[in-house]
Amino acid sequence: MTDLQALIIPDKVPRHIAIIMDGNGRWAKQKGLPRVLGHRSGVKSVREVTEAAAEIGVEYLTLYAFSTENWNRPPAEVTALMSLLVETIRGEIRDLNKNGVRLAAIGDLEALPKASHTALLEGIEKTKNNTRITLVLALNYSAKWEILRATRLLAEQAAQGLLKPADIDEHIFENALSTCGIPDPELLIRTSGETRISNFLLWQIAYAELYFTSVFWPDFGRRELHEAILSYQRRERRFGMISEQVG
Ligand code: IPE
Ligand code: IPE
Ligand code: MG
Numbered sequence: 001m002t003d004l005q006a007l008i009i010p011d012k013v014p015r016h017i018a019i020i021m022d023g024n025g026r027w028a029k030q031k032g033l034p035r036v037l038g039h040r041s042g043v044k045s046v047r048e049v050t051e052a053a054a055e056i057g058v059e060y061l062t063l064y065a066f067s068t069e070n071w072n073r074p075p076a077e078v079t080a081l082m083s084l085l086v087e088t089i090r091g092e093i094r095d096l097n098k099n100g101v102r103l104a105a106i107g108d109l110e111a112l113p114k115a116s117h118t119a120l121l122e123g124i125e126k127t128k129n130n131t132r133i134t135l136v137l138a139l140n141y142s143a144k145w146e147i148l149r150a151t152r153l154l155a156e157q158a159a160q161g162l163l164k165p166a167d168i169d170e171h172i173f174e175n176a177l178s179t180c181g182i183p184d185p186e187l188l189i190r191t192s193g194e195t196r197i198s199n200f201l202l203w204q205i206a207y208a209e210l211y212f213t214s215v216f217w218p219d220f221g222r223r224e225l226h227e228a229i230l231s232y233q234r235r236e237r238r239f240g241m242i243s244e245q246v247g
Helices: 024-030 037-056 068-072 075-098 115-127 141-160 170-175 220-232
Strands: 016-020 060-067 101-106 133-141 187-190 209-212
Touching: 024 037, 024 187, 037 060, 037 075, 037 133, 037 220, 060 068, 060 075, 068 075, 068 133, 075 115, 075 187, 101 115, 115 133, 133 141, 141 170, 187 220, 209 220
Parallel strands: 016 060, 016 187, 060 133, 101 133, 187 209
Antiparallel strands: none
16 A cells, blocks of 8 residues: 555545556667567556556556557557467456456457457456456557547448447447447546557547646656546546636
């Protein structure tokens, strides 16, 4: 337990935290190491942050692990990231089960390399009965891809006469997204000092609190998560109303 954990108000812990894990490459470069060692080091942060989130009662943790734009990186880095994914999932299943972590994934999963896809499905299947926290990996994910896919799906249903266009509301649209059934994140964290969204969860973060830290992902751990949650808890979420209405 960090000294900060005691300051966290249990009733105000976000149900869902989403994280853009960024800065692995720069972390490695700073140390004169190859980028891929930054990614390897980032796995340690995933472990620590997942456990820390579960400990304080966060129900969903969504981690941006690979964007559709990341395919444009040098092929050797893409290959290394995909192997790291397979290796990590296989290696972690026992601990995920021990810690009550249910694995889930969003993104264009079928377009992942076969080995990564298989390992992922295996991980999801083997952890499906865990209930302490759900760890959602965003893999080959982009928000525009997801929104377009939902739009196409609903348009097809309408064309078949299964749905009236006028009936499409927020609820129906949300059910067509890959995050169907998962509450919107109340808190979105991005590490490494970049202050952009990079095509992550555009619909779902409509009212999320944004938290940016200059810490690189491999250096982000329990303490940094607690700091982010404390920042979140100090904010007033007004949802368009005025202070007196929500206070
Ligand atoms: C985040 O770290 C991991 C992925 C995007 C897969 P980066 O690899 O983007 O690290 P930087 O931003 O180059 O430092
Ligand atoms: C966003 O990070 C994607 C992931 C963390 C997986 P990037 O490092 O790819 O984003 P940009 O290129 O800086 O926007
Ligand atoms: Mg980056």
